[in-house]
Amino acid sequence: MTEVATQPPEARERRKLTGYWLLLPGALWLLLFFLVPFYSLIATSLYDPEGSILTGYDMTWAFGNYVTALQDYWPPLFRALWYGAVATLLCLVLGYVLAYAIAFKAGRWKNLMLVLVIAPFFTSFLVRTLSWKLLLGDEGLIVDTLQFLNILGDDGRLLATPFAVIAGLTYNFLPFMVLPLFASLDKIDPRLVEASRDLYARPIVGFFKVTWPLSLPGVVSGTLLCFIPAVGDYINAQLLGNTQTRVIGAVIQSLFTDANDFAIAGALSMILMIMILAMVLLYVRRAGTEDLL
Amino acid sequence: MSPGMSPLQRMGRWIGQHLVLAGGILVLIYMFVPIFVVVLMSFNDPKSRLVYRFDGFTLQNWLNPCADAAMCSAVSRSIQIGLLATLIATVLGTMMAFALVRHRFHGRSVANLAIFLPMASPEIVLGSSLLALFVAAGFAGQLGFWTILIAHIMFCLSFVVITVRARLAGLDNNLEQAAMDLYANERQTFLRVTFPLVFPGILGAALLAFSLSFDDFIITNLNAGNTTTFPMYVWGVAQRGVPMQVNVVGTVMFVISVAIVVGVELNRRRQEKALAR
Amino acid sequence: MSQVAESAETDGSTGAGSAGSGLHLRNLRKEFAAFTAVHDLDLDVPSGSFFALLGPSGCGKTTTLRMVAGLETPTSGSIALGERDITWEKPYRRPVNTVFQNYALFPHLDIYENVAFGLRRRKRKDVEREVDAMLELVELTSQARKKPAQLSGGQQQRVALARAIINRPEVLLLDEPLGALDLKLRRSMQIEIKRIQTEVGLTFVHVTHDQEEAMTMADTVAVMNAGHIEQMGAPAELYENPQTTFVANFLGQSNLIEGTVRGRDGEDVKVDMQGTVVTIPGQRAHVAGNAGDLGWVGIRPEKVLIAEEGQVIDAPGNSIPGGVVTDVSFVGVSTQYLVRMPWGQELTVFEQNTGRRRLFAKGERVDVSWRPEYAFLLDHTQDRAAGRDEDAD
Numbered sequence: 001m002t003e004v005a006t007q008p009p010e011a012r013e014r015r016k017l018t019g020y021w022l023l024l025p026g027a028l029w030l031l032l033f034f035l036v037p038f039y040s041l042i043a044t045s046l047y048d049p050e051g052s053i054l055t056g057y058d059m060t061w062a063f064g065n066y067v068t069a070l071q072d073y074w075p076p077l078f079r080a081l082w083y084g085a086v087a088t089l090l091c092l093v094l095g096y097v098l099a100y101a102i103a104f105k106a107g108r109w110k111n112l113m114l115v116l117v118i119a120p121f122f123t124s125f126l127v128r129t130l131s132w133k134l135l136l137g138d139e140g141l142i143v144d145t146l147q148f149l150n151i152l153g154d155d156g157r158l159l160a161t162p163f164a165v166i167a168g169l170t171y172n173f174l175p176f177m178v179l180p181l182f183a184s185l186d187k188i189d190p191r192l193v194e195a196s197r198d199l200y201a202r203p204i205v206g207f208f209k210v211t212w213p214l215s216l217p218g219v220v221s222g223t224l225l226c227f228i229p230a231v232g233d234y235i236n237a238q239l240l241g242n243t244q245t246r247v248i249g250a251v252i253q254s255l256f257t258d259a260n261d262f263a264i265a266g267a268l269s270m271i272l273m274i275m276i277l278a279m280v281l282l283y284v285r286r287a288g289t290e291d292l293l
Numbered sequence: 294m295s296p297g298m299s300p301l302q303r304m305g306r307w308i309g310q311h312l313v314l315a316g317g318i319l320v321l322i323y324m325f326v327p328i329f330v331v332v333l334m335s336f337n338d339p340k341s342r343l344v345y346r347f348d349g350f351t352l353q354n355w356l357n358p359c360a361d362a363a364m365c366s367a368v369s370r371s372i373q374i375g376l377l378a379t380l381i382a383t384v385l386g387t388m389m390a391f392a393l394v395r396h397r398f399h400g401r402s403v404a405n406l407a408i409f410l411p412m413a414s415p416e417i418v419l420g421s422s423l424l425a426l427f428v429a430a431g432f433a434g435q436l437g438f439w440t441i442l443i444a445h446i447m448f449c450l451s452f453v454v455i456t457v458r459a460r461l462a463g464l465d466n467n468l469e470q471a472a473m474d475l476y477a478n479e480r481q482t483f484l485r486v487t488f489p490l491v492f493p494g495i496l497g498a499a500l501l502a503f504s505l506s507f508d509d510f511i512i513t514n515l516n517a518g519n520t521t522t523f524p525m526y527v528w529g530v531a532q533r534g535v536p537m538q539v540n541v542v543g544t545v546m547f548v549i550s551v552a553i554v555v556g557v558e559l560n561r562r563r564q565e566k567a568l569a570r
Numbered sequence: 571m572s573q574v575a576e577s578a579e580t581d582g583s584t585g586a587g588s589a590g591s592g593l594h595l596r597n598l599r600k601e602f603a604a605f606t607a608v609h610d611l612d613l614d615v616p617s618g619s620f621f622a623l624l625g626p627s628g629c630g631k632t633t634t635l636r637m638v639a640g641l642e643t644p645t646s647g648s649i650a651l652g653e654r655d656i657t658w659e660k661p662y663r664r665p666v667n668t669v670f671q672n673y674a675l676f677p678h679l680d681i682y683e684n685v686a687f688g689l690r691r692r693k694r695k696d697v698e699r700e701v702d703a704m705l706e707l708v709e710l711t712s713q714a715r716k717k718p719a720q721l722s723g724g725q726q727q728r729v730a731l732a733r734a735i736i737n738r739p740e741v742l743l744l745d746e747p748l749g750a751l752d753l754k755l756r757r758s759m760q761i762e763i764k765r766i767q768t769e770v771g772l773t774f775v776h777v778t779h780d781q782e783e784a785m786t787m788a789d790t791v792a793v794m795n796a797g798h799i800e801q802m803g804a805p806a807e808l809y810e811n812p813q814t815t816f817v818a819n820f821l822g823q824s825n826l827i828e829g830t831v832r833g834r835d836g837e838d839v840k841v842d843m844q845g846t847v848v849t850i851p852g853q854r855a856h857v858a859g860n861a862g863d864l865g866w867v868g869i870r871p872e873k874v875l876i877a878e879e880g881q882v883i884d885a886p887g888n889s890i891p892g893g894v895v896t897d898v899s900f901v902g903v904s905t906q907y908l909v910r911m912p913w914g915q916e917l918t919v920f921e922q923n924t925g926r927r928r929l930f931a932k933g934e935r936v937d938v939s940w941r942p943e944y945a946f947l948l949d950h951t952q953d954r955a956a957g958r959d960e961d962a963d
Binding site for chain 1: 639666668677678691
Binding site: 030133280 | 316346397417451507514531551
């Protein structure tokens with residue numbers, strides 16, 4: 001009798017231990033190579049800006065680095081946020097149409113269309129971006145067509161403009177928008193939409209009163225999954241843009257590897273992270289889906 | 294044809310019903326245009342290395358994929374890193390997913406946050422913080438294969454956990470209880486019931502991890518030292534003139550991944566049909 | 571279309587316009603890719619009535635309902651409310667509302683906003699007063715600010731009802747409204763819905779596969795099978811005098827015995843039923859009635875009397891000797907017997923447990939009999955088993 005009474009807690013304890021053991025290696029990896037580096041980044045951002053990789057860096061609590069970083073590099077920082085925001089908005093519009101079509105209109109083609117959404121993701125990001133360089137190039141089909149239609153002047157161009165950068169960003173992060181949107185839309189009971197029609201809502205009203213609010217979790221996670229990487233990305237700005245479209249990612253990269261200005265680069269990284277975190281928190285709170293995280 | 298509805302009304306209704314679908318297909322086309330270009334350019338016979346446009350058809354790029362030896366060594370390095378990172382991230386991530394779904398313990402919410410955060414950070418921040426660590430720890434001179442691998446495992450891990458966890462959470466608990474009821478001990482239950490059911494999720498996670506690793510540029514570029522991966526090679530030649538073999542690699546990647554995804558889907562359908570019968 | 575025009579249009583068509591209109595379906599037909607769900611249906615539902623469309627799953631009743639609601643486009647035929655043809659009217663323009671199966675309450679809106687939804691879309695004034703009154707009617711005033719998921723099944727049911735009724739539609743459609751509730755709750759909701767219908771005086775069209783539910787609630791029941799209406803009438807009439815084997819079996823239970831028509835005797839039809847000549851009143855004989863025709867003689871189990879062999883039963887009628895009790899189930903209020911007749915068929919017999927008669931045991935020989943006015947005669951070309959096990963869902 002006593003044996004029966006004591007065994008369950010022991011077994012539970014053992015299960016709990018198994019849980020810790022399963023978690024341990026991965027958790028250690030994340031601790032060592034995600035959390036500790038983050039601490040290093042904070043430290044780096046406060047180094048004496050006079051240091052170099054050869055002479056070493058001194059920790060001087062140089063909060064002035066942040067001021068210097070902002071003063072010197074606020075244009076690429078805000079440019080990146082701006083490009084990211086516009087691309088995210090475009091992703092939302094295009095992604096919503098596609099996700100809605102897959103969820104409600106595709107019928108038996110649903111799975112095929114989903115596979116097609118994921119497929120581009122498996123082809124090299126850089127090689128695909130190079131394709132855009134060709135497509136948007138001065139002798140490319142798109143420029144020729146636009147010039148023929150007089151939308152673009154004879155010396156007008158698309159490549160090496162902010163337009164090309166935003167088009168590239170939109171293109172590259174679209175799957176990240178479509179998948180969470182689809183997941184949300186697919187869960188909506190079509191009878192709810194029918195009920196809204198039955199209760200005198202025209203299609204457009206029904207959409208904004210029923211479908212859109214119910215898809216908000218997907219909208220929030222989709223926009224985050226687009227916006228965060230889009231702000232940090234510099235591949236599109238570099239390959240499709242010009243010197244006037246330089247974004248913060250490129251600045252951080254070259255400060256680290258070319259200029260060896262670790263302190264300012266670290267401070268810029270921290271500023272980017274803090275701004276993104278603040279915007280995300282504000283956004284999630286406004287959207288009222290805190291349980292999402 | 295019914296009397297109450299004019300052909301015009303019918304047409305209007307038909308267009309209304311198919312407008313969104315047409316829009317969705319247009320968006321899909323937008324997503325595929327660059328891939329068509331990649332495939333097309335893999336058959337391109339360029340007149341000049343500096344002008345990136347289609348000049349004529351050739352099979353040369355496919356017959357001599359390693360015309361630029363630097364590209365092929367970059368590809369093989371990316372494959373090595375990709376396979377190793379996938380293996381380790383998948384094993385560690387699957388273990389974590391099991392721990393999070395099947396075991397109750399303190400600090401779950403902290404663990405969940407730690408898994409979510411790497412996905413919510415821009416790559417440039419992840420890359421620079423790792424670089425800051427490596428430099429602070431005195432590894433500035435040793436940047437290369439191993440530091441890239443460490444970084445790749447780190448960012449793949451979260452994606453593996455999320456993917457496997459979703460699969461595991463969708464699993465009917467009753468199945469495991471039924472197995473135990475039918476005299477399977479814990480180990481047998483895991484090997485014969487749980488693992489086979491979760492396996493598609495693990496496979497999907499591995500596929501995702503490999504493509505994330507193979508494709509990564511921003512984090513890798515910061516932590517690579519003098520080592521060159523395939524995306525870094527492409528980045529380099531983008532400034533100097535792109536060899537068309539790059540598009541051969543892109544096409545092959547696309548075909549292989551689509552074949553895997555379609556194969557998995559067909560297999561699932563076959564199983565479903567067999568079940569239905 | 572401008573907002574003003576739309577609200578004016580819907581305003582004019584509801585409420586005041588409902589007097590004496592009713593719902594009229596003419597040759598209504600719906601074909602899907604693979605099959606025809608509804609075959610040229612004709613139906614008139616008088617204004618203010620409680621009408622039930624009863625049939626097994628897949629019989630086309632829900633498709634019919636959805637066409638009336640405007641959620642499905644008919645292949646041909648017409649739907650009219652009084653004089654007004656609404657066949658092609660958009661669902662959000664017709665004065666028809668639906669209580670959906672599983673309710674389809676908007677999960678992101680609270681109860682109050684769910685109920686107010688239709689009024690707000692039509693830009694009604696006085697939303698507050700109307701919603702309050704409606705919540706009062708369905709006894710949910712205290713739950714107004716809760717989300718649907720926080721309510722019990724029965725409460726959700728009442729919200730769905732209130733959300734539809736508040737619009738004062740000319741026709742209220744109920745699609746298996748009680749299907750998700752357990753038996754006890756279903757019984758009380760049946761009474762509740764009936765009470766509300768009487769109170770608001772709207773036309774209700776209720777779709778269900780549950781024959782007991784249809785008969786309890788509706789004034790008129792139409793039994794639907796394979797896209798056709800088999801029979802329509804008051805519940806008692808359908809039950810007592812079914813016109814097809816499907817109705818005889820689907821509504822309650824029937825014993826159907828093969829017989830040959832001998833001829834007419836005034837109003838009545840004489841049928842030779844396995845050697846015994848039985849009499850069927852003319853208005854209960856749904857066959858041509860030519861001598862020599864085959865037919866199904868139908869009798870409800872509770873109308874069959876059972877007696878010891880040779881004993882004289884104190885009721886006049888067709889008496890058939892030679893039965894053997896093969897099974898006895900005691901149910902409490904009644905006892906159900908299976909009696910094997912000389913021609914091999916087993917008849918079902920329900921005896922009320924009045925206490926005045928003794929229970930028969932398995933193997934006992936008995937005579938059975940029934941009053942001629944309870945029997946009915948059906949067309950022999952119909953399937954004897956039609957509709958038999960279909961109401962179990």
